[in-house]
Amino acid sequence: MWRRLKRYLASDQTHAVLDRLVSRGASAATGLIVAIFVSPSDAGAYAMAMLVLTFVLAVGEQAARQVGVRASRHEGGAALMRRAALASSAGGFIVMAVFLVVAPAAGAIEWHQSAKLVPLLGVPVICGAVLPRLCAAQAAGEWRAVSKAQTIGSSISIIVAVPLAPVVGIGAASLQSLAAEGLFALQLRKRNFPHPTLGSTRLWRRYLLPTSINGAMGWLQGQADRLVVAIMGSAAVLGQLSIAASLARTPIDAALLGYVNLLRAELAKQDSRELKRAVLDRYLPRLLTGALVLQALVSVLTAFVVAPLLGGPWAPAIALVPLLAASAAPAAATWSLSAAIIDEARARALVPWQIMGVGLSLAAGYGFAQSLVLGAILAWIRDIIALIARSWLAGNLLSRRLRWWSVAATGIGAIVAGVGYSFLSGRFGIGA
Incomplete structure (x- = not known):
């Protein structure tokens, strides 16, 4: 029984789950702690920013990640991932910057709330930059390395951000997201994509x-x-x-x-x-x-x-x-x-x-x-x-x-x- 449990905990399935669970779990835990110290209005401002952030990630980094392994099997796939990474980073930064200016100008959120959301500007930039390394790691089956980097990065980000919650409120949640992605990117070493086995398409x-x-x-x-x-x-x-x-x-x-x-x-x-x-x-x-x-x-x-x-x-x-x-x-x-x-x-x-x-x-x-x-x-x-x-x-x-x-x-x-x-x-x- 213990041997089976040990094999399961060391399996790709477990590490693939940990990759997302730790990242999102850290964000949710931070948001929950921050909610203790902020009003529903502040929480709503943060939610609006996250709506925009999840959109730019959905059409950029996450879309490219979904086809990264499949693309790596074709000639030209690695180059496509690098171009997608650049587009995701630049586009995400621009969209988030526009939101942080337009939303308070339109009265949707307050200017002081917008200022606390500034760290979110760096999240799509980092996610795009790390995309080729992440896709190469998944193509090579390096799920353990990915989950380990995610766990360390998310854990440290919580330790750094949570004590700031009583002071900066939603700014702590924004900082946690930025720190988690940044620390994850620093740990994930550069890998080459596997040699393509299929022709160009x-x-x-x-x-x-x-x-x-x-x-x-x-x-x-x-x-x-x-x-x-x-x-x-x-x-x-x-x-x-x-x-x-x-x-x-x-x-x-x-x-x-x-x-x-x-x-x-x-x-x-x-x-x-x-x-x-x-x-x-x-x-x-x-x-x-x-x-x-x-x-x-x-x-x-x-x-x-x-x-x-x-x-x-x-x-x-x-x-x-x-x-x-x-x-x-x-x-x-x-x-x-x-x-x-x-x-x-x-x-x-x-x-x-x-x-x-x-x-x-x-x-x-x-x-x-x-x-x-x-x-x-x-x-x-x-x-x-x-x-x-x-x-x-x-x-x-x-x-x-x-x-x-x-x-x-x-x-x-x-x-x-x-x-x-x-x-x-x-x-x-x-x-x-």
């Missing part, structure tokens, strides 16, 4: 551009609800929603995305649909099981740790956590199937469904502005529709057994969410 047109568009649409689908809240509601309402989402989804999504990164790398090494289907058969059940375990764990920790710690002004956010966590299993399946579809150079097929998802997110945002519970239900429906669409697009990549796995996991997740919300509302008298 239109990598930009077949993979990178469609994946970047897919990233933009995915961001819109995931964030349009918050944009509506920011327009219709207030920074305080957005702050409640952001804290709830941070508690409910950040640790879950981080772990799942780390595993999906490993899945994506394995898919990129296969050249036939049969082999890709075998990869999905091996990884997807683990992802769905892990999603349910994490969902239950988050709900329990929220009830017995977070609720007594925050309480008071953050009561609506606490009550919302189990409902938002209900999307864990559908998201795990959706991201896995999207990775398989993109690997087959069919990212364009996702766009019409993502446009529909954006519309559903707008409806969810309207729901959040009226009632946090109504918005959470509409967001869950959106995620179910996204899973159905990916299942249809995947075709015979998804076996009948996996389809039933997805249905069962989604149903169990809904039950867990209902129980968690009822418990929190009843025991702590929290209403959303």
